[in-house]
Amino acid sequence: MAVKSKRQQMVDLAVLAPLDWVDERTGAVRGTKWFLFRNVPRDISRGRPMFYQRDDKYYVRTKDSYGRKKEFLISFTFGWKPL
Numbered sequence: 001m002a003v004k005s006k007r008q009q010m011v012d013l014a015v016l017a018p019l020d021w022v023d024e025r026t027g028a029v030r031g032t033k034w035f036l037f038r039n040v041p042r043d044i045s046r047g048r049p050m051f052y053q054r055d056d057k058y059y060v061r062t063k064d065s066y067g068r069k070k071e072f073l074i075s076f077t078f079g080w081k082p083l
Contacts, residue, residue, distance in 0.1 A: 004012070023029045051060050051074075058074040 050062065051058060053059070060072050060074055062070055062072070064070050
């Protein structure tokens with residue numbers, strides 16, 4: 001590791017130490033990294049719709065944890081139509 005100059009050490013103390021202190025107490029960096037780099041299921045990003053209508057009933061299509069396709073009937077829509 002390279003040896004830091006006296007000026008670089010002063011910058012670390014003046015700028016980076018308060019930022020580290022705030023991050024320790026808020027978790028802002030950890031939360032941002034989680035949000036940006038989380039694993040999003042592949043099924044969500046496909047072009048086909050997840051909600052569809054068949055025989056005047058609404059269904060949602062998804063995959064279970066084993067990768068098998070599942071269809072679920074939406075029985076309560078509370079007045080709104082998902083399409």
